[in-house]
Amino acid sequence: MINSKLVTTPIETGTKLFKYEEGDVDPSYFKSLVGSLRYLICSRPDILFSFGLVSQFMESPTTIHLKVVKRILPYLKSTLDYGLFYSLSKEFKLEGYCDRDWARDTNNRKSTN
Numbered sequence: 001m002i003n004s005k006l007v008t009t010p011i012e013t014g015t016k017l018f019k020y021e022e023g024d025v026d027p028s029y030f031k032s033l034v035g036s037l038r039y040l041i042c043s044r045p046d047i048l049f050s051f052g053l054v055s056q057f058m059e060s061p062t063t064i065h066l067k068v069v070k071r072i073l074p075y076l077k078s079t080l081d082y083g084l085f086y087s088l089s090k091e092f093k094l095e096g097y098c099d100r101d102w103a104r105d106t107n108n109r110k111s112t113n
Contacts, residue, residue, distance in 0.1 A: 006074050007071060008078065011049070012071070015068060017056070017065060021063070021065065022062065023062050025065070025066045030061035034051070034055055034058060038055075044076070047072055047076070050072050051072070053068070
């Protein structure tokens with residue numbers, strides 16, 4: 001991981017993960033990596049989508065799922081100066097958006113929003 005190639009996005013465009021992929025990996029190792037990312041999402045919302053995607057496969061991760069998790073790490077290294085900035089202001093406006101699309105979840109047709 002130390003000498004890994006830096007990337008500009010936490011996940012490749014168009015990545016689709018499926019529950020039943022080939023090549024099982026050690027679930028405790030996978031959970032350890034994903035668990036570490038969980039602490040970072042508080043200050044790094046740019047990895048939230050990728051985190052949400054890979055965290056769906058904690059039960060039985062595969063080599064493909066692990067590869068996606070391992071891509072997030074070089075992204076974090078290449079964006080060390082990214083983070084949240086809160087300025088002092090009397091006006092605070094919070095906006096949120098949600099796009100539910102159950103049909104795109106090919107594993108169980110359930111929303112994770």
